[in-house]
Amino acid sequence: MHVVAVWSIKGGVGKTTTTVALATLAALQGLRTLVWDLDPQGALSHWFRVTPRGRRAPRKLVSKGTPLAELVRGSDLPNLDILPADLSHRALDTALARRRRPAARLALKLAPLREVYDWVFLDCAPSVTLVSEAVLAAATAVLVPVVPSSLSLRTLEQMRQFAGEAGTAGVPLFPFLSMVDRRRRLHRDNAQALVGAGTFFNAAIPLSSAVEQAAETLTPLPLAAPTSAAAQAFAALWQELQQRLATLTHRPA
Amino acid sequence: MPAKDSTPATQPSMCASRTFEIVRRCSLAGLARALPSGLTLDWRPCRPVERTHLDSHDWRLWAAGASLVVEAVEGKQMVIWRPARGGAVMVDSAPTPRCAADLPEGTVRREVQSLLGERALLPLAALRVQQRPGSVRDERAKIVTRVWWERSTPLDRTDEPAGSTRTTLRIEGVRGYEGGWRAVQAAWERLPFLKEAEQEELALAAAARGRTPGDYSSRIHVPLADDTSAAEATRLILRHLLETTSANLPGAIDDVDPEFLHDLRVAVRRARSALGQLAGSLDPARFARLREELRWLGGVTGPCRDLDVFVMDLEKYGKELGEPARTQLTPLLDHLRRQRQRQHGELKAALTSPRLRRLLATWRRVTEPPRRPPAAPEAQRPAREYGAARVQRAYRRLRRHARRLGPQAPPEGLHQLRIDAKKLRYLLEFFAPLLGRPAAALIRQLKELQDALGIFNDLAVQQRRLAEALGEVLASGAADGAAALAAGRLVAVLEARQGAQRAVVSKRLEAFFTPEVRAEVASLTAGEGE
């Protein structure tokens, strides 16, 4: 089971869009896939029209007694399940803080699903919290969407620092370019420099109206416009992610 | 089939399905109208689907409550895996998978592999289907139940329609939407034109190919009645083993998977054992020829099977030892695989020979119901009594041999015990239906002993064969010192394991001759059994 977090401390950089696209591609490939919506805004849950089951969901998500499996709901796509969120999930951080060893909690909760799912994606909130710490501890790798503007590299540096302080420096952060506007000089130059330097994924996601239209109709981009440039960029990102994880020394279960 | 409601806590909850037969004309609108408010039903266009059910020759997936189906829809081929715990997974698979390893790496492959083992996937049933997929949605337009309206016709082995067409409505719940699932079932159960389907699609379609789910198992099961005579029991056992042999012949000839040859050999061994151990109930003249010929068949099927086993063992050890040993053993494995292919050529020649045809004809003839009772001393004894007596004798013999060998038995001695144990096992299995619970308990205990003896023997055989094979590849120049070193290291590992295994064998032997087990054996003739 690969656990991939899509995380950035910035909002609106394409985290949810990326999670939806990658999870859809994994599911289409016949891999059993779970997406955990960790953002109380519930944007990803909305994409899939899935709402959390029952009350006190945030507490159950981190409690010892309730297996995650009981909170999982099937999406409309084959092979794709969702652990949904809504606004009440803003209490997740407090709920987590009350547990013993909170940072290890998400990994612990995911462990029983090891033979149930091939891929787990964590769609994270744009924040640096206890939940983020737990995410870093649970993830095999962290994808970081970076919009090529001047401030974004500083953000990435801050995230690296946080990962180091959280004692999870071992988990690889995989930055990739998101929402690249080819018409903007700054974007073009930054994009070229960043990918050229080798720390970024080769795949870069272009800013595209196809993405907005897909979001409008609540259809994952790989299904709504499979031949669009953005969909193909996501497919390339998915390939690259699989290759990178296959070569990680960390042996996937 | 009733809806499954309980789910183990670690699995995502419920993903049950149900199939209704549409017994009268109905309109699809009627289905929509029956739904409670808040639920809507939408349909996608009708489409042709070619569906094939895959399973092993011995129905391992079916027996585990799972299913693997290939569907060709609109030029695309999909594999649908439904594990016993529920929940369907769809996997793109352009060529139809012929074994678990053909599936893409992941949880599905691992699950299928763990059920199938070495067995190949065979198309055991196929249907031509007109299908209309649909969805029941809630107020948020979220799918809560999936629906398939289908008209399906089974296809025979030549993919021609065979058997009657039926119209069904299959519904499948979506994980986490149990409320909607229950509402849909409650609404549609009441409809007069829907009846819970009585027969599984798999069973219906397999019938068109002359198969029935569960119709083959390598386990021996001869239905013996209390009033069966010893002669009749022996005849039925031999007849059963003839059927098993015949059922495995095509697969062994075509080399579909190694288990066909294995099962065929076991059936032949059992038959030879029956002819020997139950000789007192047989007319010796009638069976002399069969006995000779089975000996021949046992002989000609041996080399190929031995190589099958050795190749699998070496592959396993390669994995266990890891690199570089694994790579260093490759020339050896290649050599053995080539040898195995040659041996299979010879096996095929034997299995398609007139001699084999005659053997089967003889086997069939001598196991027809005889016109006169056989002239044999034990022929008319009740089978139960006879079987129990034979079991007791075989047990005593095993015990005598074990005692004579003592705790320091040489490997050849343990080999003899292994054969004694096997004979006892066969007898217990032949007469199990008559001997009841004590026999079942004995089989369980005996199995432990046999496993221990088997591992010990395998380790000895593997060391010998490894040395032989190494000599051959070195002589042919196909391998160098690296292979020799790896083989040498492996032999050392096997030797050490064999040493450790001896202690296990001693313990199991002791456990099998305790007063309790002896009392169990004695009880076989004491009471009425049960």
Ligand SMILES: Nc1ncnc2c1ncn2[C@@H]1O[C@H](COP(=O)(O)OP(=O)(O)O)[C@@H](O)[C@H]1O
């Ligand atoms: N490549 C893209 N091209 C155009 N619009 C995009 C692209 N990626 C994301 N968006 C839009 O940007 C907004 C924020 O994206 P989202 O994925 O929700 O970001 P995050 O999860 O990081 O907050 C959404 O309205 C989304 O439709």
Ligand SMILES: [Mg+2]
């Ligand atoms: Mg988001």
